[in-house]
Amino acid sequence: MTPQALIRETTALFQAAGIPDPAWDSALLLAHLTGKPALNLRLDMDTQLDEALLTRFYALRDQRLQRVPLQYLLHQQSFMGHDFYVDSRVLIPRPETELLTELAIAEMQHRRTALDLCCGSGCIGISLALAVPGADIHSADLSPDALAVTRRNAETLGAQITLHQGDLFAAVEGLRFDLIISNPPYIPTEDCRSLQAEVMQEPGMALDGGADGYDFYRRIAQEAPAHLNANGVVLLEVGFDQAEGVAALLRQAGFQETCIHQDLQGIPHM
Ligand code: GLN
Numbered sequence: 001m002t003p004q005a006l007i008r009e010t011t012a013l014f015q016a017a018g019i020p021d022p023a024w025d026s027a028l029l030l031a032h033l034t035g036k037p038a039l040n041l042r043l044d045m046d047t048q049l050d051e052a053l054l055t056r057f058y059a060l061r062d063q064r065l066q067r068v069p070l071q072y073l074l075h076q077q078s079f080m081g082h083d084f085y086v087d088s089r090v091l092i093p094r095p096e097t098e099l100l101t102e103l104a105i106a107e108m109q110h111r112r113t114a115l116d117l118c119c120g121s122g123c124i125g126i127s128l129a130l131a132v133p134g135a136d137i138h139s140a141d142l143s144p145d146a147l148a149v150t151r152r153n154a155e156t157l158g159a160q161i162t163l164h165q166g167d168l169f170a171a172v173e174g175l176r177f178d179l180i181i182s183n184p185p186y187i188p189t190e191d192c193r194s195l196q197a198e199v200m201q202e203p204g205m206a207l208d209g210g211a212d213g214y215d216f217y218r219r220i221a222q223e224a225p226a227h228l229n230a231n232g233v234v235l236l237e238v239g240f241d242q243a244e245g246v247a248a249l250l251r252q253a254g255f256q257e258t259c260i261h262q263d264l265q266g267i268p269h270m
Pocket of ligand 1: 091092093094097117118119120121122123124183184185205206207
């Protein structure tokens, strides 16, 4: 079997299974195993792939056919220009979260300490630490499994951050920060049952924001003031229809100024 034939066969199988980018995923899976560029493989009609490699490829292909996200199979997602290790213990970092991180980098030019709540893969806090040398960055998550992934990414990428395990602010009792940032779970519980097949394989606890999706925002709005230094700021990613609701929660909790930023798809975030 040549790379081109294998990619063609796999593309047809992926397409029949309803996988969104069948040709792309086929080529990337093979690129992952061979270390060769995906484009070259798609054109390669000469090389004969050996049995051992085919066996490994078929095992990954079967998982992808079960709609395991490609990123979990490749153990990789790029975020803010860095390669993050990911597996099914953490949410796969999303491009819109890069925008949130960029806002945080700008805010940190004149601040020193930051807390990344619900850190998951660690993508926000680690990117912040790498972009703002000298900043004191703390990352917290309820899940010890997620923290293990954050630790691994921090080590691999050479970021100095402090990790905390616990339920939101319980993880950082008595500590105050200049900036608190979070991309918390915000999908209403009911909607978690009808997500894209790949998203359903991401950790439920990273997605489920309670009955109306606002559980974490309510708690963050209530508890953040006790963990902020004077002139502190909170940056939150929100779902596509949640910006006004979250702004209202923050104002009720005493935040004087709230500001909604649009993401690249024109979706308001805070
Ligand atoms: N902070 C991580 C991210 O943005 C994880 C978020 C989460 O688990 N809800 O990707």
